């Protein structure tokens with residue numbers, strides 16, 4: 001079966017409307033309907049394009065498969081009626097799903113990312129273009145080219161953004177993907193830093209603040225050093241690893 005990870009379905013529909021020939025006059029709702037008609041099911045993290053602060057679901061259009069999933073759920077979590085999402089959260093999700101396809105909201109959200117990307121690009125900071133829907137991605141390997149990938153340039157950028165401006169970003173690179181199951185470590189394909197943007201939280205002045213923090217990090221970037229990992233779990237180390245800065 002073809003199962004869609006639908007967590008950013010509205011942003012994706014917005015990009016289809018903006019970028020694909022012949023889609024520009026269509027409503028987001030009709031594009032969303034077309035997308036899901038092609039699928040046999042979906043997983044959804046309602047914290048993303050449902051505006052909720054918790055929850056999600058698995059939906060399939062095959063009753064036998066749904067029954068198997070419910071049986072598995074009993075083994076792993078509990079019977080579907082044991083609780084799960086509170087009524088308040090279900091209401092929030094239902095409301096969120098109708099509000100998320102508002103085109104003014106989607107335009108504002110994507111435009112905010114574009115604005116930050118344009119400003120960073122203008123400063124000579126390497127960014128992934130075109131701007132995405134949920135985040136701004138900085139190419140830390142290119143920006144901090146004096147820090148080799150195995151000294152985690154993405155982590156260095158994430159730490160600098162936090163120390164300088166309290167901005168919480170996330171390395172998506174060698175820390176996340178560099179460790180192989182056999183224990184060896186090699187550079188990931190890229191060392192990016194993701195600035196994921198909460199929905200309906202930030203204003204223009206927050207975007208300008210982010211840009212100002214980057215200006216300050218840009219001034220000190222040649223003095224930034226790499227990091228070493230001093231403690232890491234056997235799997236998915238990026239969530240809980242501990243780091244120490246390397247000198248010089």
Ligand SMILES: Cc1ncc(COP(=O)(O)O)c(C=O)c1O
Nearest residue numbers: 005007008044045046047055056
């Ligand atoms: C594309 C994508 N799918 C699924 C998830 C998982 O969502 P959750 O944390 O609600 O399980 C995330 C983020 O966490 C995501 O970015």
